[in-house]
Amino acid sequence: MAAFELRDLVKAYGKTRVIHGIDLIIPDGEFVVFVGPSGCGKSTTLRMIAGLEEVTGGEIRIGDRVVNEVDPKERNLAMVFQNYAIYPHMTVRQNIAFGLYTSRLSKREKLEKVEAAGALLGLTPLLDRRPSALSGGQRQRVAIGRAMVRDPVGFLFDEPLSNLDAQLRAQMRIEIKDLHRRLRTTIAYVTHDQVEAMTMADRIVVMKDGHILQAAPPMDVYDNPVDVFTARFIGTPSMNIVPAKQTNGVVTLADGDPSVLAGVRPHDLLVGSEIAQPGLTLTGTVTAVEPLGPETLVHFEIAGQSIIATAPPHGGVTIGSNVTAKAPRGQVHLFDAVTEKALGRA
Amino acid sequence: MAVTDTAIPTPLPFARIKPGRIVLWTILFIGGMLMITPILFMFSTSLKTAGQIYDLRLIPQNPTLANYVEVLTEGQFLRWFLNSAFVAICVTASNVFFDSLVGYTLAKFRFRGRMFVFIAILSTLMIPTEMLVIPWYLMSANFGWLDSYWGIMFPGMMTAFGTFLMKQFFETVPDDFIEAARMDGLNEFTIWWKIAMPLVTPALSALAIFTFLGNWTAFFWPLISTTSKELYTLPVGLTSFAVEQAIQWEMIMTGAAIATITTLLVFLALQRYIVRGVMLAGLRG
Numbered sequence: 123m124a125a126f127e128l129r130d131l132v133k134a135y136g137k138t139r140v141i142h143g144i145d146l147i148i149p150d151g152e153f154v155v156f157v158g159p160s161g162c163g164k165s166t167t168l169r170m171i172a173g174l175e176e177v178t179g180g181e182i183r184i185g186d187r188v189v190n191e192v193d194p195k196e197r198n199l200a201m202v203f204q205n206y207a208i209y210p211h212m213t214v215r216q217n218i219a220f221g222l223y224t225s226r227l228s229k230r231e232k233l234e235k236v237e238a239a240g241a242l243l244g245l246t247p248l249l250d251r252r253p254s255a256l257s258g259g260q261r262q263r264v265a266i267g268r269a270m271v272r273d274p275v276g277f278l279f280d281e282p283l284s285n286l287d288a289q290l291r292a293q294m295r296i297e298i299k300d301l302h303r304r305l306r307t308t309i310a311y312v313t314h315d316q317v318e319a320m321t322m323a324d325r326i327v328v329m330k331d332g333h334i335l336q337a338a339p340p341m342d343v344y345d346n347p348v349d350v351f352t353a354r355f356i357g358t359p360s361m362n363i364v365p366a367k368q369t370n371g372v373v374t375l376a377d378g379d380p381s382v383l384a385g386v387r388p389h390d391l392l393v394g395s396e397i398a399q400p401g402l403t404l405t406g407t408v409t410a411v412e413p414l415g416p417e418t419l420v421h422f423e424i425a426g427q428s429i430i431a432t433a434p435p436h437g438g439v440t441i442g443s444n445v446t447a448k449a450p451r452g453q454v455h456l457f458d459a460v461t462e463k464a465l466g467r468a
Numbered sequence: 469m470a471v472t473d474t475a476i477p478t479p480l481p482f483a484r485i486k487p488g489r490i491v492l493w494t495i496l497f498i499g500g501m502l503m504i505t506p507i508l509f510m511f512s513t514s515l516k517t518a519g520q521i522y523d524l525r526l527i528p529q530n531p532t533l534a535n536y537v538e539v540l541t542e543g544q545f546l547r548w549f550l551n552s553a554f555v556a557i558c559v560t561a562s563n564v565f566f567d568s569l570v571g572y573t574l575a576k577f578r579f580r581g582r583m584f585v586f587i588a589i590l591s592t593l594m595i596p597t598e599m600l601v602i603p604w605y606l607m608s609a610n611f612g613w614l615d616s617y618w619g620i621m622f623p624g625m626m627t628a629f630g631t632f633l634m635k636q637f638f639e640t641v642p643d644d645f646i647e648a649a650r651m652d653g654l655n656e657f658t659i660w661w662k663i664a665m666p667l668v669t670p671a672l673s674a675l676a677i678f679t680f681l682g683n684w685t686a687f688f689w690p691l692i693s694t695t696s697k698e699l700y701t702l703p704v705g706l707t708s709f710a711v712e713q714a715i716q717w718e719m720i721m722t723g724a725a726i727a728t729i730t731t732l733l734v735f736l737a738l739q740r741y742i743v744r745g746v747m748l749a750g751l752r753g
Contacts, residue, residue: 174647195653207648211666224653268652 123307124185124275125150126171132179133166133332140166142332143180148325153302153309154337157319158329158355164312165280167329171310172201172278184275195224200269204281206261208253214240214264215249221268239267242301259290266301276308283318295321316356320344328352350462353385353455359419359430361385364404365459373402373454373468375424382465385455391447393420393433400448401468404429408441420445507728513721521717535722544697545723548705552727555620555690555701556683562625563679564672570626571634572660576646586635592628601692608693619693620701624683630675637671638664673741681731702727 126148133141141163148154156164169175171182173194182189189197200221208217218236225232240246243263253261262282269277279298283291299322302309313319319326320340327337328351336348340356347353347361354360365380366373373384386402406422406429418433422445431447433439456465513521515531523529539545574586604623605614613619641664649659665672687703694700697708702723709719 172647172651174650194647194650199651201648201651203644203648205642205644207642207644209645209663209666211669220649221652265648268648272652 123150125183126276126308126310127183128167128171128180129183130180131167131170131177131182133163133170133175134178139178140332141170141178144329144332144334146327146334146337148308148310150308151306153299153311153322153324154327155311155313155319155323155325156327156329157313157316160314162329163332164314164327164329168278168280168310168312172199173197174201198272198275199278200272200274200276201278201280202262202265202269202282204284206253206265206282206285208261208264208268210253213250213252214245214256214267217253217264218245218249218267218271221271225272235271236267239271242270242304243267243297257290258286259294262286262294263297266298270301270305274307276310279309279311281313282311283313283315291315291318298322317358320356326356328355346464347385347455348464350383350385350457353457353464357387359388361387361455362391362429362431363457364424364427364429366402366456368456368468371468373456375404380459383457383459383462384468385457386449386453388419388430389417389432390453391429391431391449393431393439393445393447394437395448397448397450399451401451401454402449403446404431404448405444405446408439408443408445411439411441420447422447510721510728511725513718514725516718518716518718535718536726539719539722539726544700544705545702545726547698548700548702549726549730551617551699551705552684552702555617555686556680558617559621559624559683560676560679562621563627563630564676566626567630567675568634568638568665568668568672569660570631571636572638572664574631574635575638576641576643576664589628589631593632597688601689604689605692614693615695615699617699620690620699623689624679624686627679630679633671633675634668637668641667670741673738677734677738677741680734684727684731684734 126146128144128146130143130145131141132139132143144167146154156167158164166175170177171184173189173192173196177190184197184199209220212220215236218239219232222232222235227235236249237246240249243266245260245263245267248256248260248264253264256264265282282298283294286294295318298311311318311322323340325337326340326343328335328343330351336343336352338346343352343356347356350363354363363383363385365376366384367376367381373382384402391402391404404422404424406424408420408422409428410421411433412419412421413435416435418435418437418439420431420433420437420439422429422431429447431445433445439445452467454468456468457463458465508526512526512528514535515533516523516528517530517532517534520528520530570589574582600623608614608619608622613622645663645667646659649663654662685703686701690701691704691707694704697705700708706720706723706727709716709723
């Protein structure tokens with residue numbers, strides 16, 4: 123096992139820079155999730171750590187070794203790909219054993235390792251099947267088995283659950299997290315799904331346009347986003363952002379040029395609540411109602427801007443009616459209107 | 469609920485056939501007959517005696533296998549047959565190896581001049597064989613390859629078509645497979661051999677079959693490059709029945725029938741791959 127360290131890491135394709143000098147330390151045994159929209163550079167960063175992409179500038183360290191010029195096979199990392207990348211012409215057993223192709227272990231030791239990995243991942247009855255006879259989740263487990271059988275110093279996951287349906291994805295999230303708990307190996311995991319990031323990570327790295335915006339534990343990112351992008355990207359439904367002004371500590375909607383942007387999460391913006399001194403009060407016409415069971419999401423419009431708030435499950439809110447939603451004090455995030463950087467809470 | 473036995477009038481089988489289909493089938497039937505008739509006459513003639521060859525009945529009056537016995541036991545037919553097999557197998561193996569190796573390199577590696585190399589290889593497809601025969605001949609003569617197995621084989625050891633075909637197929641192999649193998653510690657040659665090659669088996673089979681059949685029936689270059697009868701391939705050897713023994717049609721047809729049977733056996737054994745290979749080449753090429 124080993125720590126990963128990225129120092130002023132740069133990647134450029136010709137004259138186009140896609141990673142702009144990022145710095146990050148992933149301590150030994152940590153589960154770090156890179157999250158961001160498509161094209162933000164998260165996969166490129168992972169591939170540079172893996173050695174599948176050349177580093178344009180900066181430094182990558184695995185343990186205490188600089189690996190910029192080291193071949194992928196010499197880095198002793200294992201990678202799990204989005205498309206599983208398990209070989210269709212080999213059985214599950216052969217696929218898992220392929221991770222040990224260059225290993226100097228005896229045949230018997232290899233066999234034992236394959237059996238052990240198969241048992242750990244619940245693949246024992248499937249070892250003699252070919253990938254075509256497996257479900258998506260089973261295929262992904264084979265890919266993980268092939269990765270873990272090598273006892274690598276770290277795992278790299280490149281959107282491994284993207285091809286699975288929602289139910290299977292939820293199950294695999296728990297399995298991967300459980301695997302990390304048992305193996306305690308350093309994991310760098312790439313996803314564009316913020317739910318995956320929130321539920322699995324010890325620490326989330328939010329990326330945008332080749333920059334790291336924030337690297338912090340999931341609840342820190344959720345509670346204290348550093349800017350509007352992070353605030354909106356993490357959390358479902360997204361945080362409501364409205365142009366606002368702050369006068370004597372009170373936040374109200376801005377009529378003209380806003381001095382700040384006020385952000386409030388839908389779960390903190392409550393319809394029909396009796397908050398005496400709200401941090402923000404919004405009134406608008408209901409455009410949609412989404413009953414989710416334990417709560418109801420209410421979409422309403424203020425000056426052409428769509429807002430989402432939460433109502434009790436049987437609140438009787440109807441489309442076309444006027445509603446007032448209030449957020450408690452301390453739950454309103456303030457951002458600079460120009461830089462969109464966080465200013466604190468109101 | 470009771471089951472009623474109401475008779476539903478079943479339309480006659482022919483009533484549902486559209487007239488257009490009948491025209492199509494007729495054209496296909498005529499085309500099929502035009503193609504198969506010479507083959508049938510070849511087999512028919514191979515079963516006739518020299519005196520019967522101008523008797524155009526398809527089923528000979530007194531069929532005999534004497535021609536087969538004579539062709540296979542006398543003269544050098546068996547040698548020519550083995551020569552053809554040797555040349556076709558060697559050239560096929562060479563094509564499968566080199567075409568796929570170059571195709572893989574062009575498909576999966578990014579290097580300066582890659583497109584130039586690919587276009588240069590592809591452009592050779594535009595040069596007709598007739599134009600290449602003289603350079604090949606001069607080259608063979610200068611290197612001392614004339615009248616040798618190598619002389620027959622060298623022009624076809626690697627082909628632009630095969631390289632193009634394999635490149636197209638290797639491009640369909642997801643990069644993740646290659647990169648996963650790299651992460652597993654394999655070197656590039658082993659990745660090609662152990663991972664990429666098994667994933668393009670249909671294309672390899674199609675290439676092998678096309679190359680084998682092309683070389684099995686090759687006539688022009690083997691005729692030019694060989695002078696010793698011991699080195700003749702089957703198609704070249706068959707012509708000697710015409711030149712030296714005053715056109716023995718029944719012998720030529722017998723030799724051709726044996727050659728065709730070999731081709732048919734190869735086709736029957738591998739037709740699944742041929743059809744798939746042709747389809748895939750059409751779709752992805």
